[in-house]
Amino acid sequence: MAAVLRSPTTIVGLMIIAIIAVGASASPNFLSATYLLQQLQISSFLGVVALGALGVIVLGQIDLSIPWTMTSAAIAATSVVGVGAAAQDVWSTELAMPIGLAVGAFIGLVNGIGVALLRVPAMIWTLGINAVILGLCIFITGGFAPPGEASPLMRSLAVGRTLGLPNALYVWLGVSAVAAFLLTRTYIGRAIVAIGNGERAAYLSGIATQGVVILVFVFAGMCSALGGLLLAGYANQAYQTMGDPYLLPVIAAIVIGGTSIQGGSGSVTGMLLGVVFMTLLTSVLSVLQMPDPHRQIIYGAVILVTLLLYGRFNRPIT
C-alpha cells in the first residue's frame, strides 16, 4: 500500500487532480468536456514526440534533435503540398505525410549511426545534427516560412474528430499502445532495456546492440516527425520555431512519468500521465493569465518539486 502511494504514477496522478482543481477554481470552463478534450488533443502532439524520446532514454541515450526533426518534417510535408498545388499534381497531397515521416526516419538513421557506430555521445551528436538540420532548412528556405500548407490528411489527424474524440488522441493512444507492447513484450524491447542497463553485457549475450540503437533512433525520428506533422496540421502551416518549445517538456514529461534519465527502465503509462501533466500545467498557467516569466518560474518549480517528491520517497539503499 505504501509502495503504491509512493509510486511516481500515484504522485503524478494526484498532481494532475490538483492542477485540475486549481484550474477549475480559476475558470469554470476548465472542467468542461470541450476544454478537457482540447487539452488532450494538444497533449497528443507532445505525447507522440515523447514516445520516441522514451525509447532513446531507456537506451541510456538522449535525442536533442527533436525540435528541428519536427520542424523539418513539417516543412518538407507542407512544401510538398505547396509545390504540388503549384504544379496541379494530385498525388502530392497524398505524399506529404510519407515524405515527412521519411525525413524523420532519415534524421533518426543519421542520429543512430553517429551514436551507435561512431560512438559520439548522443548528447553532443544529436545537438550537432539539430544544428545541421536548422542550417539546411535556413539554407534551403532562405530563412522564410516555406510556401505551402498541410495536407488534408494532416489536418484531419490533427484537428478532426471521430465519435466525438479528437483524431490526434487516437493517433497518440495507438502509437502508445504499439510502443508499450514493443517495450514489454518483444525481443526488441527486452534488448533496449538490456542495452540501457549495460551494453557490454548485452553485446556479449549476442544482441546486435548497434542495430538496436539505430532502430530506436529511427523510431524516435519518425515519432518526432509525426508530432511535427500533426502540429503543422493543427496550424495549417510549418514555421521555423515550431519545434523549439517541445524539447524540454518532452524530457520533463518522461522523467515525471517515472523513467530514469539514466536509462535501463521506462514506463509508457507513466509517461502518458506525464504528458497530460505538462499540458495541463501549461494551460492552467495560461488560464490564470500568468505573465510569461512567472509562468516559466512556476513551470520549473513544479517540475522540481515533483521530482523532489520522487527522490524523497524513493531513497536508494546505499
Place this chain on the structure above:
Amino acid sequence: MVAAEIAPERRRRSPLSLPPGAWRLALPLVVLAILFGVLIAIHPRGLAVASMTPWANQAVTLAFVAVGQFFVVVTRGLDLSIGAVLALSNALASELVSGTPLEIAVGVVAVLAVGCLCGAINGVAVVFGRIQPIVATLATGAIYTGLALIVRPTPGGDVDEALSDLLTYETFGFFPTSLILLFAVVYLVWWPLSRTVLGRSLYAIGSNESAAFMSGLNPKRARLLAHVLAGFFAACGGLFLAFQTLSGDASVGFSYTLNSIAAVVIGGASLAGGVGTVIGVIAGAYLLRTISTIMIFTGLPPMAQPLFEGLVLLAAVSVGAIEMITSRNKLKVLR
C-alpha cells in the same frame, strides 16, 4: 566496478609518444592555432589590434560559461541551466552595474553572488534532492529564465561605460584586456583549487564515484562545489556580456547552454566525466567562435552559415570516433 574499466592488457608505449590523455589537450590547441592562422590570413586587417581585440572579446563570454560547464561535466553531470544563469546575471548586471564606483563594485559582487547562489541551488537539488543533474537543471533553468525576464523584460539597461571600455579594449595598447581578465579569473579560482584534495575530488567522483567515496572523499561536497563553480563562471560570462553590449538581454541563455556543452566536448573533456582540462575547454570555446568569424570573412552566404557551423561541430566531435572505429577490441568501445 573498477576492474571492468581497467585494460585487460596493457600496451607499453614508446618513450617518445604522448601520454594517453595528452592528445585531448593538444588537439584543440593545435586546431585553434591553425584556425587562428587562417583567420589572420583572410582578415582584411591581418594581425592587428583592430582585429585581435574583437576576436578575443567575442569568445570570452562563451569561454567563461564553458569553463563553468566543464566543472559540472568533469563530475559526470551536466548543467542545462547555465545559459539561464548567464542570462539572469546579464540582466542583473544591466540594472546594478552603474553609478558610483562603490555602487558598481557592489553590483559586480551581487551579480557574482547571485550566480553562485543559482549554482548552489542546482547543487542542492542534485546532491540532497537526488535528482539527476540534467533534469534538475532543466527545471531550475526555467526558473532562472523567468527571473531574468522579470528583471529585464526587454533588452536594454545601463552598464558603466568606463569600466566596459577598460575591460574590452587593450592593455599596454596592444594586448586584449578581456583575455587577461579571463585567464586571471580562471587562474585565481581554479589553480589553487586544483592543488587541493577537494579540487582533485571533482575529477575523482566523475571518474568513479564509489571508488572515490570508499577512498574517503566526500562526493556530496565535490558535486556541490562543481555546481557553485558553474554558477560563478556563468555569472562572470553574464557580466562580461553586459560590458561588451552595454546592456542586458534575458533571452541569450539557451544558445550558450548548447554551445558550452559543444565547447567542453571539443576542448577534450569527456561527457562521461573524469577527463579534461580547463585550458582545453577555453580553446574549445575559442575554436567555435573563430570558426564563425572565419565564415563571415570567407564570404559564405549568411544563409549557409548555420549549416556550416553545424557541420563543423559534427566534424569536430567525430574526431574521437576515429579511435572507436579503428579499435580492434569491440568490447572496449562499449560502455
Place this chain on the structure above:
Amino acid sequence: MIVIGVAGPSHRLRAVTVSSTNASHRAVGPASDGPITSAATGRSADAGGEFVSLAGISKSYGGTNALQSVDLSIRRASIHAILGENGAGKSTLIKVLTGVVRPDAGSVTVDGEELAVRSPATAAAAGIACVFQELSLVPDLSVADNIFLAHGTGPLGFIDRRRQRKAAEALLRELGSEVRPTDIVRSLTLSEAQLVEIAKALAKRPRLLILDEATSALGEQQVGRLFQILRRLRDEGVSILYITHRMHEVDTLCDTCSVFRNGRHVETFVQGTRSPDAVVELMLGRSVSQIYPPKPAPAVGPPLLEVSGLTWDGRIDKVSFVVRPGEIYGIGGLDGHGQQETLLALFGVLRNVTGEVRFDGRPVQIGSPGRAKGRALGIALVPEDRKSEGLHLPLTIANNLTLSVLNRLTRFGVINGGRQRRLVDELMKRLQIKASTPKAPVSSLSGGNQQKVVLAKWLACDPRLILLCDPTRGIDVGTKAEIYGLLRRLADEGAAIVLHTTDYDELIGLCDRVGIFYGGTILRELTGDDINERNILRASFALADDAPIAEGVH
C-alpha cells in the same frame, strides 16, 4: 634506503624510509630510518592486546540479514584471517569497519574508544585502511594521485605533486611494482592495479589494515613480497584482517582465524589448531567429500574446435590448440599473457584476427557474439567480469536468464511468456539458484548465485563449446564444487569446454589437458600426470626444466 613521505592519520607528511629487505625495524619518528611502517609503531607496548572490537553488529539489506549480532575482537600485532563462503557476511563486515555502510545496531570500539564510523573518511582518520576486492581506484587519475587520493601531501592539505610522486614511487618499488606514478590507472592490468590498491592502503599508514582478496590477480613473486611486508607490519604492531578463499595463504600467513557463516561469527581459533577439512566444515556447516569430480578417460574422436596460428594485435601470437567433445581444456599462465584475448577472439569480439579456426572440421569466421552463439556454431562465453559483462544487475533473474536465448522464445519478435517461464524454472532448478522469486533483481543474489545465473544463461543455448573466463573468482567453496561438477557433467554430455583460470588448483584438479600461455602463445601443453604445480609454474615463467623456481609462498 629511500626516503619517502607517507601521509599519516594526521594528514601531515612524515618522512620515513623503506628498505626492501626485512631488516630490523626501529621506532619511527620524522626522518628516521626504518621499513614501510605505520602509525601504530611506538604504541605497541601492549602488542597482542585488543585494538578493535565489534559488539553486537547487525546489518540487513531489505529482508536479508547480512550480519547478525556479530562480536569480534581484533588484536594488535596479529594477522587475522576471516573465512567464510560468499554471502557469509565478510564483505558487509569490511564495509562496516571501513564506514562504507552503517550498521543497524552494535558498536565499534577502536583503541578503547567507541567510534562512530560514519563514512570512509572517519574510518581512515581512526587508522583503518582497506584493500578492496573490487578496488577503490579512480581510473582517470594517475597512480600517484590515486595512492594519495584523499590526502594532501603538502602544507595546509595542498597537494605537493613532486613529493606525492616520490612517495608513490618508493611504495611501489617496495611492492615490486613496475608501474610509474604518472601512469593513468585505466591503462593498468588488473594485477598492476591491485598492487596500486595495496600501495594506496599502505600509504595511509594504517593501524588496522584490511585485505579483501588482495592477491587474486597477483603473481607468485608479488604475493611473496606482499607477505614479507605484511609480516613486518605485524611485527610493528599493526592489526591485519586478511580475507581470502585460498587456504594455503591462511596457512602461511595468518595466526588467528575467524569463521563466518550466514552473517554470524561462528568461531575464532588459533591458526593450525583445526584441520583443513574441519575448517571447511565450519564454513559450510556441513562436510564436503570431494571438491573436484573424478576425471574420465582421455577423450578420443575428432576435435570440435581446432585453432591454428591465431594472431591478434601483438597480444595473441600464433596460438594453436584443439578441443574434443567431452574434454575440459584448461588455459593457464600468468595474468595478461593473451588468455582472455584468445577466448574473446573465439567469441567474435575482436577485429582483425588472423589464423584459422575450424569448427567440426570446417573453417569458420566468427564475426560477432551473435554469430558465435547461433545454432550453426553454438559457442558460449562466460566472461571475466560477471557484474559488467555477464549480467545486468538491476534486471530480474528471469530477464537475465533468457537474454541470450530470447530469439528462440519469440515468434515474430513477440516473447512467448509461457515458454519463458518454463525455461526459467528449469534453469533455476538445474543450477540450484537460490532466490525467492525469478522476478528478484540479480543484484540481490550472492556472488555465487550470480555466477550460476551467468552459467545458466548460457546453458539455455545448449552450447557445444563453452568458453569460461575465471568462472570461480571470488566464489565460495560450496558453489565452486557445484560449478566443477556441472562443468564435468556438461563435458560428459558431449560439450567441449575451454576454461581459463588463474587458480592452478583448478587446472590440476579439473582439466583434462592444459595449455600454458606465455607472451601471447601457448608455450607448453600438459596432459595427464604432467599437470602439476611444478610444471605449470615452470611453463608460466618460461623456465627451462632444470632452472630453480623462485621461493614462493609455499
